[in-house]
Amino acid sequence: MINRRLLALMLRPLMHNRRRLLLALLLLMTATAMDVMGPWLTKHYIDIYLVPRDLRVEPLTLLLALYIATQGLAALGRYLQTLYFARIALDAVHALRKRVFRHVMHLPQHVHDATPTGEMVSRVTNDTDDLRELYVEFLATVLQNLMLLVGILIAMALMDVKLMLIAATLIPVAAVIIWGYQRASGPAAMEVRRLRAGQNARINEAIGGMSVLQAFNQTERFRARYHDLNVAQYHARLHTIRISALLLRSALDLVGVIILAALLIGYGLDSLVGGAEIGVLYAFVTWLGRVSEPLIEITQRFNIFQQAGVAGTRLLSLLDRPRAASGDDTKAIKSADYRLQALAFRHHGAERNTLDDVTLDIPEGAFIGLVGHTGSGKSTLLDLLGGLQPVTEGRLLLDGRPIETLSPSVINTVMASVPQEPFIRSTTLRDNLLMGIEADEAAMARALDEAQLRELIDRLPDGLDTPLGERGLTLSTGERQLLALARALLRQPRILLLDEATASVDSLTESRLNRALAGLKGRVTMVVVAHRLSTIAGADEVVVMQAGRIIEHGVPGQLLDNSDGAYYRLWHQPGNALN
Ligand SMILES: Nc1ncnc2c1ncn2[C@@H]1O[C@H](COP(=O)(O)OP(=O)(O)OP(=O)(O)O)[C@@H](O)[C@H]1O
Incomplete structure (x- = not known):
């Protein structure tokens, strides 16, 4: 032995x-x-x-x-x-x-x-x-x-x-x-x-x-x-x-x-x-x-x-388990744009692809909304854009370079993400906001304002020094996402990947999130997985996914004019969150 x-x-x-x-x-x-x-x-x-x-x-x-x-x-x-x-x-x-x-x-x-x-x-x-x-x-x-x-x-x-x-x-x-x-x-x-x-x-x-x-x-x-x-x-x-x-x-x-x-x-x-x-x-x-x-x-x-x-x-x-492969190209990212060419992805050990033949251009500063039924592969695509999972087939280029060749530190200087279930530590709001980086009070205040969290912080007796319960349980789902958004914005990213947590946040949180995204539009490349149409109403382009494939994409207003289209059907589906 x-x-x-x-x-x-x-x-x-x-x-x-x-x-x-x-x-x-x-x-x-x-x-x-x-x-x-x-x-x-x-x-x-x-x-x-x-x-x-x-x-x-x-x-x-x-x-x-x-x-x-x-x-x-x-x-x-x-x-x-x-x-x-x-x-x-x-x-x-x-x-x-x-x-x-x-x-x-x-x-x-x-x-x-x-x-x-x-x-x-x-x-x-x-x-x-x-x-x-x-x-x-x-x-x-x-x-x-x-x-x-x-x-x-x-x-x-x-x-x-x-x-x-x-x-x-x-x-x-x-x-x-x-x-x-x-x-x-x-x-x-x-x-x-x-x-x-x-x-x-x-x-x-x-x-x-x-x-x-x-x-x-x-x-x-x-x-x-x-x-x-x-x-x-x-x-x-x-x-x-x-x-x-x-x-x-x-x-x-x-x-x-x-x-x-x-x-x-x-x-x-x-x-x-x-x-x-x-x-x-x-x-x-x-x-x-x-x-x-x-x-x-x-x-x-x-x-x-x-x-x-x-x-x-x-x-x-x-x-003995191999570490996640990461690239070593440390050249700074000039343009925060993506090109996805016939991209396919299969989960480790899975029998079939989760994403198939995904081709898409995301120019710098564009606001892309990703929609589709549950399990259609939206979060998985976001993971790939974030460089968290390796591409199985096809190509995923960031700044014209294959994402797997870029060093994680280079990616992290331009990108921030807000996952479906944000990681909230049981420490103070301030610690959660900073998450290991240094920032002055003015920058923190700006990020909180942009994420529409100012009202919440002002309501708390200890403000930013309020301790959060285990896994941030004292915050609602919507507030947790807004906090994760503030954390992302504090890093002044050029790319923001946001995976909307749920279709059922209250209308106040919904309008806050919309205002936050509207404020970033044009400045930051945004890819937003949406469970509510309102979140991506202002998007430059909506991408509809089904069973891991893009079945439709275009300007949201125009897609809604096509009564045979997938987006139109999603939108008019009774009881659908997008409705
Ligand atoms: N480790 C895994 N092995 C095999 N399949 C997986 C694995 N993890 C996730 N999947 C499958 O990948 C598919 C896409 O999941 P994904 O989370 O990307 O969907 P989604 O469109 O974001 O769904 P939702 O809207 O519910 O968040 C799902 O069918 C899921 O079951």
Whole structure:
């Protein structure tokens, strides 16, 4: 399961901090050497002074001072090395999180459309968090224990090779246990993770659509589905706990006890032939206790390694998804005009085209109204004009250049869009208006005036500093669109793409929007998807779409004279929003 790419993903962030890593390793080696000196000094005390009853003050004081000094240094080294390793681990996860989030921000639209928000959140937070645990635990615990193990084995070998070999049999046995654990717990850990991501997605969905769930009496059904996922996760977790409880502590403890018995027998045999010192037995029993502890720690931490492996695999699959392609032509846009030549578009994975054979010229400063039945492809065409989706066939030229060759920064300097569902953050009106750019009060006031929002702001006690609820819920649908329009206008765009939210805004909002568009006419290239005829009454040209194709286009007044035309039919359709 752990392959080279996974290792690279995990280890690369650690390598950014080589100097600190080296220093931490030096500290670790010093602390370990001081640590294993403890039993060695005690052995000397027993064999040289205690057993022969040679209790002279001077050498004993020296021994005691040495003992305290080594153990004090060991404690200090452990403390410093823990701090260093923790810093390295936190820096590593910080770098990884930045990398994953940056990648998520650049994924193509269709990936975000197809991935539940909770699932994506789970990748960026939980999965990177599992790697954090790996870094912290691995660096602070596993590395420390591995070093201790090596230190103890060296000290044992220096004292008695035969007894060291008996004690060392614990290591291959532990390796076999770890291997068995990894095989048994891998699929179970993956299942836990899958269920957790599912839970996140479900919670996100339920909270996002709570009002609908409540209105449609679906809360009980959602609760039951969440409960099922919860129970499944409970059992999956229990399964992983059973495996780790059996194989980790219990099995390793048992092996440790057996090896202790073998050591005692080995020591007994040595003493039969003479020469074995009691201090050696003391040192070995102490060291053996210290050997099994690191092994248990390492093995126990292995499930973290396991989980990190699963998280890393999921992160790799996310990072493997190609970023949205973007052009690199940074030449400024001279003329904000579009040319669409036999353009076709198919959604990722869809069986048929959403747009077909769309040919249209949009000169600079023109006001184009897009109309058509629901699902006819109006919003999709707007996405393409905004460069948010790639053209499947044909050509889409902006300023005479294929839009996919233009760098997004160049497009964004001339274009602003007002989507059907504007993204409103739960912060102040001002923050929502600025959305990351800098503008003075006069410019903001102008944008608010142009978007006809002045009255609303003046009505609010805190004006622009009024906080908005989650997703701007305190604003009506029409007001949210006007706010998004003000945000777009603040950027002084040369192209404005507006996707009218709904046919059912009140007449006041309707007239405000119309006034705003009339004010921009001729100055800004506007493509407006309209659900109400009034919105595009002042358009230079109306484009009627049906099933992804343009079936009619022309000056609105003239189209209405043609009683056989599609626009005429839409307009005269009883109950139609355009009517
Ligand atoms: N990911 C997708 N895969 C396949 N088809 C899709 C996908 N996303 C959208 N569609 C389809 O594309 C078609 C055009 O959708 P679009 O939102 O552009 O219509 P619209 O004319 O703007 O509708 P409305 O007036 O309701 O906003 C619809 O039939 C929609 O179901």
